[in-house]
Amino acid sequence: MIGQDEDDYLTGGGSAPVSAEDIAADAVVKAASMKFIDKAMRVAELTALLEEETKALNKANRTITDLLVERGWSALPLANGRKLEVKEGVYARWPANDAETARKFLENNEGADLIKESVVVDGKSQAVIDALSAVGAEFKEKVDVNTNSLQAYFRRMFGQTKGSARKLEPEDVPPCFSLYEKKEVVLK
DSSP: OOOSSTTHHHHTTOOOOOOHHHHHHHHHHHHHHHHHHHHHHHHHHHHHHHHHHHHHHHHHHHHHHHHHHHTTOSEEEOTTSOEEEEEEEEEOOOOSSOHHHHHHHHHHTTOGGGOEEEEEESSSOGGGGGGHHHHTOOEEEEEEOOHHHHHHHHHHHTTOSTTOOOOOOGGGSOGGGOOEEEEEEEEO
16 A cells, blocks of 8 residues: 555555555556656756856857957868858848838848738638728738848848948948847858
8 A cells, every 4th residue: 555655646645555556557657757857857957058068169159259350360270171260140130110111221222122021811811902992801011021031131231242242331220120240150
């Protein structure tokens, strides 16, 4: 019989007699739950360790990037034939709260082809798109730009892609794009 001890979680804490099969089944459940708990704790430990090591790696990356950039080096050849290379990145996002400013900026700076316009119709029939105002259907217009396309556009406009010349400076870009440039070292 399982009494009032650590095994009570399996039986609800009761003290009624149980069969040998119940005791065996409880042992299987207990063993499986202990294995699960051990694995969950190990994953938590490894996750914490990974987070710690990722922070250390990022710090080392910033240090070597700064050192290479200070010296004007774009790459550092290694003895094993590989190299550390400074990679420049531009990151931006389409603003949800100031899309009109962003739209005008792209239209005035060779980026109009990035803008994707769509109409969302409330209801199931797509046939009303041609006659929305005539039938009085409710709709919303949505203007969006793919994030990867937007970032590629800024890399091209800042002269960071092969064969491109700088046409814009980061300070020319409206703040609504949340634009930032980043340099980091990659192992090639």
